[in-house]
Amino acid sequence: MSTSATTPAGPADPLAALAALPGVAESVESVRKAVDRVYGHRVMRRRSAEITSEAALRGARGSAALSGADWALEEVRRRTDFGADDEARTVGAALRLTAEAGQLLSIWRQSPLRVLARLHLVAAGGGGADDTVGRPRLAGEPVAEPLVELPLPSAAEVAGRLDGLSRLIIAGGSAPALVTAAVVHGELVALRPFGSYNGVVARAAERIVLINSGLDPKAICPAEVGHAELGRAAYLAALDGYVSGTPEGMAAWITHCGRAVELGVRESTAVCEALQRGAA
Numbered sequence: 001m002s003t004s005a006t007t008p009a010g011p012a013d014p015l016a017a018l019a020a021l022p023g024v025a026e027s028v029e030s031v032r033k034a035v036d037r038v039y040g041h042r043v044m045r046r047r048s049a050e051i052t053s054e055a056a057l058r059g060a061r062g063s064a065a066l067s068g069a070d071w072a073l074e075e076v077r078r079r080t081d082f083g084a085d086d087e088a089r090t091v092g093a094a095l096r097l098t099a100e101a102g103q104l105l106s107i108w109r110q111s112p113l114r115v116l117a118r119l120h121l122v123a124a125g126g127g128g129a130d131d132t133v134g135r136p137r138l139a140g141e142p143v144a145e146p147l148v149e150l151p152l153p154s155a156a157e158v159a160g161r162l163d164g165l166s167r168l169i170i171a172g173g174s175a176p177a178l179v180t181a182a183v184v185h186g187e188l189v190a191l192r193p194f195g196s197y198n199g200v201v202a203r204a205a206e207r208i209v210l211i212n213s214g215l216d217p218k219a220i221c222p223a224e225v226g227h228a229e230l231g232r233a234a235y236l237a238a239l240d241g242y243v244s245g246t247p248e249g250m251a252a253w254i255t256h257c258g259r260a261v262e263l264g265v266r267e268s269t270a271v272c273e274a275l276q277r278g279a280a
Contacts, residue, residue: 059207119201157191178254226261
């Protein structure tokens, strides 16, 4: 996270300035209204667990698609073997992460780095004898993230910025959930702290922030669906804005994440409507 983009509004809340960037407040309000509408849907009163389950599946599919495994939803739903090839392993990682995210909510605000390590371990399927799994990379260690071509920060920079991000999360503050989630997501993809699966881990962390903040407590607004729907090219362009650290670039990334949440809301609203009609 560039210091030029995070001029502190106060010592305890350095993310607050981002909420004041042009277009961000409007995006935050638009997301809040969209989330309120889907939570108010009549189906949510009776079948919220089904909506949560479906949102997790669709979110995992979307996250995997952004990492190069763009499978049809029914293929993700049908398959049981996720170890056959790189695409299958990516889909399996995304599915495991969406399941694991809900188990880590209570730990996130106390120890976000512990949560990130656990997410990477889960994504990698346990890692076996690979001692790079579940820890940030060391100097000279490679990163397998072929679809993200941003400059790769050094291991020393990764360590420092992860520590800074952890401190921000633990300190809390008044920044809207969307802003915090976007920064966590953007920072993790920019840093690529692990040797693999950084994209799916970053999007799982975004999910955790949105749930833990109270914006989406039932996990029915899968931003990953929206990110995939907006497309990889738009995703990477918005990430370029985040990495630039300029106010315009940061605002573009945050509003992109806001649009992704709204599209996730639209997806779950469609699921609600299908359940109401008895079609799903």
